Amino acid sequence: MSLQVVTANRLGDGLVVFLTADGGWSENINDSRVADGKDAAEAILAQASAPELDVVIVGPYLIDVEQQDGGLVPTKYREVLRTKGPSVREDLGYQAV
Known part of the structure; x- marks a missing residue:
């Protein structure tokens, strides 16, 4: 079995978040x-x-x-998009930061 993490959407703003070791939620x-x-x-x-x-x-x-390269990377394309944001405009989403 591969490594897995939990993802969800935060209700306050709809952003993709990930369960952290302390039970909180992070956008990273x-x-x-x-x-x-x-x-x-x-x-x-x-x-x-x-x-x-x-x-x-x-x-x-x-x-x-x-x-990969010291970080976590989703294995499915759908999840890559969810972690980075829109693929049609790189000036939007997480990649714009």
């Missing part, structure tokens, strides 16, 4: 709590799906990631 995938194995992945998804988080985030789910 490199701050993610990484699960290595099925049991660890299920545990972090359960943490992210706690009912009290329904007022903070929506739609948490696991994504596969790889370690």
